[in-house]
Amino acid sequence: MRIGEAAEASGVSAKMIRHYEAVGLLPAAARRESGYRDYGDADVHVLRFIRRARDLGFSLPEIGGLLALWGDRHRASAEVKRLALAHVEALEAKARDLSAMAATLRHLAAHCHGDGRPDCPILEELAGESCTREATSSHPG
Amino acid sequence: MRIGEAAEASGVSAKMIRHYEAVGLLPAAARRESGYRDYGDADVHVLRFIRRARDLGFSLPEIGGLLALWGDRHRASAEVKRLALAHVEALEAKARDLSAMAATLRHLAAHCHGDGRPDCPILEELAGESCTREATSSHPG
DNA sequence: CTTGACCTTCCCATAATGGGAATCCCCATC
DNA sequence: GATGGGGATTCCCATTATGGGAAGGTCAAG
Structure with missing residues (x-):
């Protein structure tokens, strides 16, 4: 299989396949005499693994760890679970951060008239305080 | 105020203040004869605005829009509200994505023994299917 | 005049992904 | 045999926001 077919079959773009190889996530692909990379079903299987892991938000270094465990017949599932749960914590923490931002902003927006007048609690x-940048006139708005 | 003091007062690093100026989020700062940038209270106020907006997850282009509205005495609060709510949608969408990833992974991890054995539903x-990479022996697991 | 803290600009790095250029390979068709 | 087109190769650049660090200029205190 050439890289384009492997990309098609795995759902990983050719660009990314080369990148993963360049950063050491994948071993150097076999080459034809022409210089073209050559892939087999096993390679596609690995690529699909990577893609699924990316879809779950794992970083490339984390995926490197997962691949190593995947290839280790003597792995302990505890190790996989540890990696996964650590990642879950990170994901949830980030989700919480975003949700908190959204909630704050939604709260502010709820108090904004949203009409033609300039007064706006969001701004x-x-x-920082209820002043509108230049604060030329000193009435508290 | 020199840039370090403005950074201290605003909570925006000197590095970032220069960056915001370079990308056009801030107008070019006044300069002393020495070439040092010179800031006043109004500048710090703007910097604080930027910092708060960053804390709410707004991108620099979005903050550019907010600053423009902030400085526009004749703005309609509807416009601010629109920007804010659009951003809220984006934040919530991202939070949902992350939460979904976390939930999926947590679910998988819950079914993983997490002991010394290699069997692992996460991997x-x-x-993709229940095979462990090499699939040398062809039994379906 | 030196020292030290601060400033200047410029380059580099991050994470993951894509765009695009210049060049090459391969196969089919004229 | 020449040519054309689709795909492959490498290399450079861009994204987003942030920081590190180098080489050199400024200023105040000693």
């Missing part, structure tokens, strides 16, 4: 919050 | 899921 006031961002500005 | 099996990543591998």
